[in-house]
Amino acid sequence: DGGITQSPKYLFRKEGQNVTLSCEQNLNHDAMYWYRQDPGQGLRLIYYSQIVNDFQKGDIAEGYSVSREKKESFPLTVTSAQKNPTAFYLCASSIGAGPGDTQYFGPGTRLTVL
């Protein structure tokens, strides 16, 4: 379980502020992902990265940004443009970007906008 970590566990933000969620993995995985989990809606893909210095938008990328400067790190910034940012955010990684590659999930960060 320690292979992929997310920090902080809980995060509070005032409206109008940007906030960055951390995701780190020591599994030597090439691919990393960010999901948003809302009750009754399952997980929805925000952004994903198949390799360092490259990333693609997922289904709900508006109001979010990412970077992938290092293989082990994939931070997510929730910008003030995100209309409903209060949610549980999950980071995942997989060894590659093939359809059979299992995704391993972090413990999540719960973001609350005050």
Added chain:
Amino acid sequence: AQRVTQPEKLLSVFKGAPVELKCNYSYSGSPELFWYVQYSRQRLQLLLRHISRESIKGFTADLNKGETSFHLKKPFAQEEDSAMYYCALSPTSGSRLTFGEGTQLTVNP
């Protein structure tokens, strides 16, 4: 566009009873299908996937391409099976997953 549907948000059974969690999908090609599980206060983790055709913790799932379904089954539910279950689909190429809405399973003593 691909889509995964889990029609039951909540499912409650008694210990020892059979359980079936339904999953239907829409995808034009041949997808990879998965079941992920999230136990209370634990991380989301892979339970099983159709390509490996294995049984994990007594659970099995069969891909029915004609009905576009991937239902999860267990003949005798246990209390420790209580968890949130997600069905997920991966396209023929690439690893991005599309998840269903999830089913909260409760196994009563």
